[in-house]
Amino acid sequence: MKKGKTIVKYFKSHQVPSAILKRYQNSNYDKKISLKLPVKTRWRSSAICLNSLQLNQLAIELTITELSRNQTVRIDDDVKSIILDDGFWKDVDNLLKVLNELVIGISIFESDTPCLSKVVDWYYNQLESSVYVFDIVGNNIKNIIEKRWESIYHPVMEEKNGVFVNKLAWETAGKVDPITWWYRNFSYSAPELTQVAKKVLSIPTSSAVSERNWSAFAYIHDKKQNRLRADRVLKLVYIFNKENIDGRSIDEIQTPDENVESDYEDECSSSESEEESFNDNETDDSDVSS
Incomplete structure (x- = not known):
């Protein structure tokens, strides 16, 4: 991540390399794709930064190649070695795959209708995901996810006795809303536990x-x-x-699970970073006084 920030800062603070980069962007992509720095106030900005580098890889490499032949412009040796290193771009690809998974998960949890029942499904999908096996960073993140999974889903919870042995209820578990599922199947046989499940599953994730x-x-x-x-x-x-x-x-108008990934991809591919804002229309003084 530090190497990526070094590249972005270099092009933003040097006029000639930035101008050459824009020329290669227009010739190869027919548009300008700006390089973005990560900021602390936007949690997905690290993924957006790496995505902007990935989209501009060809233009960045062509820019450095041209500057290397130019005797009048001096290139920073550290920046040049990073850009011409194939291992760096592989690390960017692998890290971006990991961050994309986390970004999509956080977007789901911060959507308009988040609840704790979605957390278990997301964790389970991450355990089966193959994006965490590419490098050490991915393996470390998967280890963290596995530890979290062990703390929220103990094997004892898989034991079913009494009314919870109902096969029909478990066949419909993944097809209906969790709260609805509890009310349909256990509101009479386990009313107190159903009320607890309703309150727990209704807790917002953020x-x-x-x-x-x-x-x-x-x-x-x-x-x-x-x-x-x-x-x-x-x-x-x-x-x-x-x-x-x-x-x-x-x-x-879709559910958070359906549109969150497309929203993130649209934000990453946009040429200008868009901050969340409200309508600029202001109410007239006459409306306020009324």
């Missing part, structure tokens, strides 16, 4: 949804619109969120 909701409130009730009553703010936030949903087509 506070991302609440933070997005707070951002919507901050956008509606800002310094200019600070005289709005609480009930009016609630109505405006509801309308604001509903307009965001209605503005999309039916095909775009």
Whole structure:
């Protein structure tokens, strides 16, 4: 990761290499694909940084080759050795595969409808994934996942007695929502445990949804619109969120599992990094006073 940041910083701080890189980007990709630095405030920025390097690999190598023949421009020896090292680009590919898996998982857990029941499925899929066998970093991450798996899914939990031996119930376990599954099969035979399962499985996996909701409130009730009553703010936030949903087509409204991967790929491939923002339309003073 440090080597990747070194390359990005070099092109961002040197005008001539940056201009040559843009020329090769236009000739090979017909567009400019900007190099992006990872930042602490965006958890997926490390994967986006490596993805931008991967997309620009050919243009970067051609740029360094041309600069090596140019006697008037001096190239940093460390940057040159990193770019011309095939092992570095293999490490980028392997690390990006690992980070993509983690990014998709975090995106699911920070979606609008996250619950603890999805965590078990994600962990199980990671144990079966082959992206962690390429290098030492991947193996270390898989070891961490396995330790977590052992702590949340003990073999004792596989033992079934009494009403939980129902084969029909377990055949439908992966086809319906976990909370619905508990209510359909055990609401009468194990009512207390069903209530516990409902509360546990309904726990959100992160506070991302609440933070997005707070951002919507901050956008509606800002310094200019600070005289709005609480009930009016609630109505405006509801309308604001509903307009965001209605503005999309039916095909775009999918479950988090279906659209999270495509959203991440779109962000990685975009030429300009887009920060999450709200509509720039401001309410008139007359509307506020009313």
